Amino acid sequence: xxxxxxxxxxxxxxxxxxxxxxxxxxxxxxxxxxxxxxxxxxxxxxxxxxxxxxxxxxxxxxxxxxxxxxxxxxxxxxxxxxxxxxxxxxxxxxxxxxxxxxxxxxxxxxxxxxxxxxxxxxxxxxxxxxxxxxxxxxxxxxxxxxxxxxxxxxxxxxxxxxxxxxxxxxxxxxxxxxxxxxxxxxxxxxxxxxxxxxxxxxxxxxxxxxxxxxxxxxxxxxxxxxxxxxxxxxxxxxxxxxxxxxxxxxxxxxxxxxxxxxxxxxxxxxxxxxxxxxxxxxxxxxxxxxxxxxxxxxxxxxxxxx
Amino acid sequence: xxxxxxxxxxxxxxxxxxxxxxxxxxxxxxxxxxxxxxxxxxxxxxxxxxxxxxxxxxxxxxxxxxxxxxxxxxxxxxxxxxxxxxxxxxxxxxxxxxxxxxxxxxxxxxxxxxxxxxxxxxxxxxxxxxxxxxxxxxxxxxxxxxxxxxxxxxxxxxxxxxxxxxxxxxxxxxxxxxxxxxxx
Numbered sequence: 001x002x003x004x005x006x007x008x009x010x011x012x013x014x015x016x017x018x019x020x021x022x023x024x025x026x027x028x029x030x031x032x033x034x035x036x037x038x039x040x041x042x043x044x045x046x047x048x049x050x051x052x053x054x055x056x057x058x059x060x061x062x063x064x065x066x067x068x069x070x071x072x073x074x075x076x077x078x079x080x081x082x083x084x085x086x087x088x089x090x091x092x093x094x095x096x097x098x099x100x101x102x103x104x105x106x107x108x109x110x111x112x113x114x115x116x117x118x119x120x121x122x123x124x125x126x127x128x129x130x131x132x133x134x135x136x137x138x139x140x141x142x143x144x145x146x147x148x149x150x151x152x153x154x155x156x157x158x159x160x161x162x163x164x165x166x167x168x169x170x171x172x173x174x175x176x177x178x179x180x181x182x183x184x185x186x187x188x189x190x191x192x193x194x195x196x197x198x199x200x201x202x203x204x205x206x207x208x209x210x211x212x213x214x215x216x217x218x219x220x221x222x223x224x225x226x227x228x229x230x231x232x233x234x235x236x237x238x239x240x241x242x243x244x245x246x247x248x249x250x251x252x253x254x255x256x257x258x259x260x261x262x263x264x265x266x267x268x269x270x271x272x273x274x275x276x277x278x279x280x281x282x283x284x285x286x287x288x289x290x291x292x293x294x295x296x297x298x299x300x301x302x303x304x305x306x
Numbered sequence: 307x308x309x310x311x312x313x314x315x316x317x318x319x320x321x322x323x324x325x326x327x328x329x330x331x332x333x334x335x336x337x338x339x340x341x342x343x344x345x346x347x348x349x350x351x352x353x354x355x356x357x358x359x360x361x362x363x364x365x366x367x368x369x370x371x372x373x374x375x376x377x378x379x380x381x382x383x384x385x386x387x388x389x390x391x392x393x394x395x396x397x398x399x400x401x402x403x404x405x406x407x408x409x410x411x412x413x414x415x416x417x418x419x420x421x422x423x424x425x426x427x428x429x430x431x432x433x434x435x436x437x438x439x440x441x442x443x444x445x446x447x448x449x450x451x452x453x454x455x456x457x458x459x460x461x462x463x464x465x466x467x468x469x470x471x472x473x474x475x476x477x478x479x480x481x482x483x484x485x486x487x488x489x490x
Contacts, residue, residue: 009424014458040422040476045371046414048390049397049407054483058418061479110482114475163373164386171377197336197372204446205407206368209340213370240449279456 001134003080004066004122005033006090008232009041010083015232017279021261022082022127024274028143028265029135033080036066042089045201053106059089060097060107063124064116082127082261084231088160091124095165126161128230128260129168132176140183145269146295147185153263154189154224155181156217158234159197171195177228177260184267189224193217198237208248214238215250225287226256228263235259239282256280256287266291307357307399314395315357321388324381325349331375331385337368345375345385352388361399366392409436419480422473426453431462 011019043058070076081087097104155177162171169176202210239257331345369389
């Protein structure tokens with residue numbers, strides 16, 4: 001169970017804790033992640049807005065670099081991507097080029113300049129896909145040392161790991177995260193917001209619209225102990241503007257927002273320096289207190305036994 | 307309207323010509339409440355050739371690419387992609403109206419060309435410099451301080467970050483893309 005790994009730009013900066021916890025979690029589950037040598041930005045929404053061709057070429061270049069690694073190692077691995085926006089950009093060029101030979105040719109005309117060739121041979125996989133379909137559930141189960149008993153977690157999937165390509169979950173009513181939450185000993189917070197949009201870049205370009213979308217999601221999580229995310233954009237929108245949203249007159253509670261591998265890592269007793277809750281922008285006092293009382297009843301030594 | 311613009315509008319019209327005006331897109335859109343025309347109305351305007359009104363609409367700018375409409379469209383039309391195509395076109399036709407996002411995206415891609423990856427603090431610094439709006443940085447200051455305190459970003463121009471020796475190749479790729487697009 002090894003993967004080529006594409007962290008993407010956010011995971012090297014503002015979503016550092018998502019990178020650390022993903023690497024640590026996958027290592028604990030026995031998977032080796034090989035970072036794609038020389039990877040570049042997937043184009044985000046910027047390439048798309050400026051040049052259609054560039055929006056195909058940038059993600060294709062990274063896929064071509066992964067294929068090159070595969071040739072050198074004589075081993076074709078799937079590409080693991082934790083960021084939903086990067087995942088969609090890589091996945092989209094792969095899916096589109098499969099049925100559009102003209103596009104594939106055009107991409108390669110450009111990549112040739114960099115001595116690369118894109119053959120479209122590798123599969124692009126989201127972290128949540130890998131955790132729910134490749135990892136054996138018992139592998140996680142017997143590593144849970146720190147059960148989140150009495151916690152209700154709200155699974156938040158966002159958009160781009162679900163749509164437009166329904167690969168591993170129902171794009172209308174996603175459920176894949178629920179079994180992971182239950183494995184960790186927590187209850188699943190019942191809500192309808194799991195696949196709703198966080199507004200993406202609206203928070204900077206159309207803040208009032210963005211705040212409306214985010215406050216709806218946070219309000220629906222009022223009874224939950226935390227929201228669990230699988231995308232740095234969703235995470236930032238949900239955690240980064242809570243005070244501003246309250247100040248602008250929207251009625252909503254402060255909510256703890258965690259990345260899925262942070263939450264699973266805490267349940268598995270992975271070391272603090274791999275989880276880095278101190279990097280999150282919204283972890284409430286109540287959540288910390290409840291979590292500490294949970295950790296206090298742990299049998300001695302359990303925290304590092306993963 | 308430039309010949310390129312006419313061509314783009316025609317290609318968007320082709321993308322959505324099987325639209326039956328059922329309104330599933332509007333009913334699925336999380337941003338419809340903030341739009342001047344609902345998605346269904348916009349597609350009707352595209353089909354009846356009201357190009358000027360289409361391009362002055364705010365509808366596609368408010369698309370957050372959630373892909374609900376694309377997923378649910380009973381005709382299977384690539385509606386999110388059509389929104390993106392209109393956004394690209396409107397930015398060319400009305401450059402003044404989109405100055406902020408144009409400058410932001412251009413600096414973003416400059417950062418990618420230079421480093422292979424986005425250097426967030428350098429990007430914001432260059433964005434503020436080019437916008438020449440003294441109030442603008444303060445809108446982002448709160449978030450910036452939170453990130454700096456957690457060492458999630460570094461001060462602009464204080465260090466290198468990127469994919470190292472491979473940026474030469476990126477330079478060539480950006481050049482080739484420009485060359486091919488100018489030919490088209």
